[in-house]
Amino acid sequence: MVFYQLASHLVERRLDGNDIAGQASTYGVAVTDSSASSSYSAVQLSLRNNYIHDSKRAVDLVLGGTNWSKSTFSFINNTIVDSEMGLVAQATNKAMTLTYRNNVFTQNGTGISLNVDNNAAITHSHNAHFGNVVNFAGAAISAPSDITDDPYLDFAVTPPEPLEYSPLIGAGTKTNSPPEDYWAQTRDASPDIGAVEVMCDSPPCIPTGGPFCGDGICVFDETCLTCSQDCGICNPANCTEKCHAEQACVAGACVFPCSGAKVPGDYATVSAAVSALSNSGGTVCIAPGSYTESITVAPMAALSLVGSSAKSVILSNTVTVNNNGGTGAITFKGLKFAKGATVNDLSASHPLTFSSCTFVGVGGTNGHALRFNRTYNATTAVVDGCDVAGNATAHGVVIQDYSASSSYNPVSITVRNSYIHDSDRGLDFVESSSSFSKGNILLLSNTWVDNNTAIQLVASSYTLGLTYISNIVTENGLGVHLDPGTSATVTHTHNLFYGNATNYSGSAAAGANYVASNPLLNFAVTPPSLLPGSPAANSASTAQVPATDYWGKTRNAGSPDMGCVEQ
DSSP: OEEEEEOSSOOEEEEESOEEEOBTTBOSEEEEEOOOOTTSOOEEEEEESOEEESSSEEEEEEEOSSTTOEEEEEEESOEEESOSEEEEEEESSSEEEEEEESOEEESOSEEEEEEEOTTSEEEEESOEEESOSEEEEETOOOOTTOBOSOOOEETTSSSOEEOTTOTTTTOSOSTTOOSBOTTSOBOOSSOOSSSOOOSOSSSSOOOTTOOSTTSSOOOTTOOTTTOHHHHOOOSSTTOSSOOOTTOEEETTEEEOOOOSEEETTTOSSHHHHHHHHTTTOEEEEEOSEEEOSOEEEOOSSOEEEEESOTTTEEEOSOEEEEOOSOOOOEEEESOEETTOEEEEOOOTTSOEEEESOEEEOOOSTTOOSEEEEESSSOOEEEEESOEEEOBTTBOSEEEEEOOOOTTSOOEEEEEESOEEESSSEEEEEEOOSOTTOEEEEEEESOEEESOSEEEEEEOTTSEEEEEEESOEEESOSEEEEEEOTTTOEEEEESOEEESOSEEEEETOOOOBTOBOSOOOEETTSSSOEEOTTOTTTTOSOSTTOOSBOTTSOBOOTTSOOSSSSOO
16 A cells, blocks of 8 residues: 655655555555645645556545645546545545546446545546446546446456457547556557557557458447358348347348237237137237237246347336146247236246346336246246346346245246346345245356346245356446355355455355456447457356357357356
């Protein structure tokens, strides 16, 4: 830690091109100024081209003590990573001048926190804020010139430098920019944001005359039509979006094949088709459109609801799946549940599958993206290749099991190949009722991003089992919280935890064959795929590996990738 206690006359200090790391309880750079006389000149401190990381607070600027405290801080072209708080400035009734430009704040708990009044002068522009649990706190705000996209840093080197397609390249301002970078190499007329300057004026930085298409990354304006090498093969080649392996391309759109009762056509509404086929079973083929009806699915026989794609078939009202006796699988494919879906008390004889679906949570008591309620029967469900998003008050996948008899079989739910993001809790499995509750939850090859908590299990004294294997858990507030009680069993291996404000809570801890480095995800596509050099590639467990990934692509069973997308 670098610590300055400045209580005298004019002091000028500069930190330039340093690697500075604190730890969980210490700061990277800490400044305390308690000047004792109004005649003293302002402290001047310049921090530039530094890599400041893995600290409780990367930079802590506090004007305390007397009202004569005054300081001028210049914070230019630094890279701030993996700290509980990035830049913290505090000055009440003190003359603080703070300028921060061309800095990268990423994968911190809080990026910038300012607690200042109108005696402080704050100037800022051309900073990058991405992947922090909270970008701004207190009086901190963004500027129009700021970058809010993934900075694409190469963490294989220290300090991390921009990859060839990083939006940091050429995005800084020349104002106050130091003439040289961390490595003492000359910055150009359009400087990069962060500590390291890449010898390239604008992305993509590729060899002269070399094509960008073919590098294995589907970014910028590339599609499966313009660059099948990077973005996948169009089927046929007139689709401008990436299709699932089972989909065909019809009139420029990806469509799941379907043979059965048509809506609209054979039936005017989805509910009418479901009601008509409830006893006999069958398939409902749903055409593109937004369906505003409330839908309840409670069949006596096997029933499938298939949309052309989750982009084009939107169930915009509540969808409920209930037990109605009988037997047979219930399947949903290629649908968007715009107000989520609730599954109540299915028996084991009605196995349920959601595949290639999108779920959106709307908040409120029952507004989670996908909710499983089990009171009596043994719900058996698979969520495969789905996009699941809640919101600040809505969870992604919620499992509540209140079994009322010891004779009932355990609930069994598998979530695999799915992208679970932007939820209060990505998966919430909480038992709080009958002592007969029992369930088995299997989480395989999912990608968890930007959730307040990615995975939570609270079991008390219930007989529960949780297995999570080959998942990528990154940029969440909390990675996993486990409170398994006395009877739950937790199994985990081959997961990647990185860039969360806190990786583990409760009894959770890293396990065998874990990866703890940047997964290098390509957030230009949904779900985010692996960039070249990702440590998640070929690092998954070969046990219980799904046969295909989010897109229906066959996984390499001998050396599969972590996360929902196979490279």
